[in-house]
Amino acid sequence: MNHHQNIQQFKADFYKALAHPMRIRILEALCEGNKNVNELQSILGSEGSAVSQQLSVLRNKNVVYGIKDGTSVIYSLRDPLIKDLLAVTKRIFDNHLVDAISLLEDIRKET
CATH class of the missing domain: 1.20.5 (Single alpha-helices involved in coiled-coils or other helix-helix interfaces)
Structure with a gap:
């Protein structure tokens, strides 16, 4: 794959990672500052399993990262x-x- 194809592939994968209304809401919430799952749940008004599922997609695609803080994980925008x-x-x-x-x-x- 040449350089241009690499960038285009990155863009396609990156936008795919964003392509879900709940993932966008999570990112919008994280724009305001770092949050844990419970905080994201209450902002989104959604149950934990759905939020965790979407967070794991964002994590796997390197859009967000989580840092352990005691028993919870604090999520941040990677960029x-x-x-x-x-x-x-x-x-x-x-x-x-x-x-x-x-x-x-x-x-x-x-x-």
């Missing part, structure tokens, strides 16, 4: 740039929303 990535994604969503709204307004004017 703070993930915060920027989520912010940019939100801006893309907002742009789509603005486009959709202006399209709707144009349609309404015509009718």
